[in-house]
Amino acid sequence: MRVTRVALLCTAIACPAAAQEFTNPSGSSVKLYGQLSPAYLSYDDGQESNAGLVDNNNSNSRVGITVNWPFADETSLKFNFETSLGFFQSNNLNITSFDGQQWYSWSENDIRKLEVSYQADFGTVWLGQGDMATDKIAEIDFSKTTIIGYSDYQAVAGGFAFRESDGTLSSIKIKNVFINLEGSRRMRLRYDTPDFNGFKFSAAAGENVLSGDNKYYYDAAIRYENTLGDVKLGAGLGYNYTVPKDGGDSTEAVMGSVSALHEPSGVNGTIALGQYMDGGDYVYVKAGWTGDIWDIGATSLAAEYYSSNDIGLDGSGSSWGLMAVQALKEQSTELYAGYRSYGLDSETVSYDDSDSFMVGARWKF
Template structure:
């Protein structure tokens, strides 16, 4: 399990955030405008839990978070196990603070401090640790500050997303809370079972990945302004949580976000250097036809190593509609095909189906997803496994 060790490594992050927080709010007070009148509130403000915010749109301090729990049923071909209440690895339970303030000359400053807490996550529970909660499984996700200008772009410093983070996970289907290109998040912890009935040492997450760039690091990052829907970002950094590393990493990513007539299009393409001689190439694109609610999502990744070159392809077809007044209902089916992920000569295939019901007033998504995991290698025979995850994500 991941544990955060608060040490001197983190001191620069917290010090910088502490200095910028009061400064950002102070600047914002000079240009503050009156808060919105009650009559000006939008439908988004009609929610069970109001925004926990001090300030207005020109300068604010905001507390936010989410709780994402459910029931995981996993069948490894030889036995069936239930895990409840399990943390949904697709989108972890987390909480944090944001601050933002407008400055002079069209500049703004902001920051983010965020933790996650997953004592019983779908990415770690398995047949051998069933019922064992790791209450110390907390992780510092973000501790960052930034300055932004519409003309010059956005400059980041601190613990947060590298430029390539999320580049393989663009998804407009409305069902990513229970299924997206990183299909192992749904049930990554359990072990696969050999045909002779014994458990292997291979976890689902060992055989299925999406090569989604470099994740979150202590980094410098720059995002360019958007030109015709296109923007470029790059970052340089190193890992400090959950365990410090002295390896320097860097990446670059190209993103596109645009609506052309009735079709919303989002996509990303990234190149990453993890610092171990490996190169990672990944991309994803998602199209949503807004009048009909139909969507198509594609993702692919390639890891260029000296001994083995792993790669995969992923596709999802989705549909969103207003069946109930409480919020949209989203349906999707997907497929994943991986080669040489766990090792040379291995095949990793998966098929899934997902349903998500939004409860807008309650800021909640009810979800259920089912998935197959099929793994083969040149040495042993492994049984297919099946997983079902159902639960709810509440945002505040």
């Protein structure tokens, strides 16, 4: 099994791109696409450590098909099916993994998209499993390092629990404290307006049919993207509202992000933040640079910092990280490495600091 995993990593680095798109004379098209995203993740909770080969949950291995039917007056109908490949995810690794767990196990929960959309001059309507309106609203990031880290902080080592200073393994995990509050993929109805001078509004309503969590989800978001002189600018603001079907307490949150890239120099910066309406908030900042050191592809470097208050515990969480990504243009591949340090501050319990390191490759086809 270990040989197979190493072979997968080598394949992702070495293979050429093989995307397939077929178009007929009427203009309709079929596109087959996918990616492999293997990585090696290690984590130290201050007293114990674990490491293993995983699938990078920042952008996991997947395959998909898109079918597009264009009509008159610039209208079109599109079908999209996309699924993860079922490999063991980086945010599921913990101190005891892989005890009793499989490195490969596909289920219907791995279906990312199963949707149709209709685009016309009034905007776009989406129906089926896919992105809610606030999905990625706190992830606007022009650093070209999102494969190794961005505001969805828990995607790297979210399954690891913090260690109390007396040696007790707590129930508080990375994914409980370091979150960005935005929406995810649901079975939903969504509407996007046309682009108005860089602005676009979205709204959606849905439920989690695949895992059946007994909740209704509603959200709305506004996005902006434009180039102002030498600066590429993107921003977004979202609101989501979650209601249990059994009439329990609802949850409300706001979140957003802004990113700017000075294109001549490659210098970039990103800020993401969010808050539960009844308390608990976070802020994420990143500063980076992208440039062409070698002819093989762009090099991207970044540093990040995350701070949260009263999310996942009565106290605060903080983390900083460093990351590097090297693109290989001819191979449609990115090589990456990233380090993060984590800490919790509570008035009642003392926790050890912890850290994670991940290195891997993403090959798109």
